[in-house]
Amino acid sequence: MPEEKDKANQQSNRGFTRRESFVKLGLGSLASAGVGVAVSGYEFLSPNVLYEPSPITDVGKADQYPQGSVTADPKAGIYIIHGPEGFYSLSAVCTHLGCLTTWAPELGKSGLIACPCHGSKFDLEGTKVDGPAPRPLPWFRMWISDEGNLMVDRSTTVPARQYLRT
Numbered sequence: 001m002p003e004e005k006d007k008a009n010q011q012s013n014r015g016f017t018r019r020e021s022f023v024k025l026g027l028g029s030l031a032s033a034g035v036g037v038a039v040s041g042y043e044f045l046s047p048n049v050l051y052e053p054s055p056i057t058d059v060g061k062a063d064q065y066p067q068g069s070v071t072a073d074p075k076a077g078i079y080i081i082h083g084p085e086g087f088y089s090l091s092a093v094c095t096h097l098g099c100l101t102t103w104a105p106e107l108g109k110s111g112l113i114a115c116p117c118h119g120s121k122f123d124l125e126g127t128k129v130d131g132p133a134p135r136p137l138p139w140f141r142m143w144i145s146d147e148g149n150l151m152v153d154r155s156t157t158v159p160a161r162q163y164l165r166t
């Protein structure tokens, strides 16, 4: 008789162990499903935005740009030009297919802005003089900050020959 009782207990223990392992397996599945729902819910609720750098660039003090200078800022994609009429900023991005232009002082009478991609060339006021570019280089708004620095807003164009006088 005790042997039968032991056998029943063993079966009962085995059944309980199996049940317990199913419960643990179920809880594990629920937990991993919960984590999946939480992660996808967070991704769904977080804003899907592209963080871009500000279009406003501080290009420093005016006295670092001597009269007649053409200064490229390739990182910002602009030129700071100190002409006889004052300061102005041109886009350095070619209006053909968007290549970054370079200042070539050896070209033309007083230098040209040249595009390395398809050969467009622009004079110092951004007017196209050669190549396939369909439009002149745009002029960007410039002003002087409260700290006395030259500022350029690459998101705002102004009519050509709108100079900043300091």
Ligand code: FES
Pocket: 094, 095, 096, 097, 098, 099, 115, 116, 117, 118, 119, 120, 131, 132, 133
């Ligand atoms: S991108 Fe400048 S000429 Fe084509």
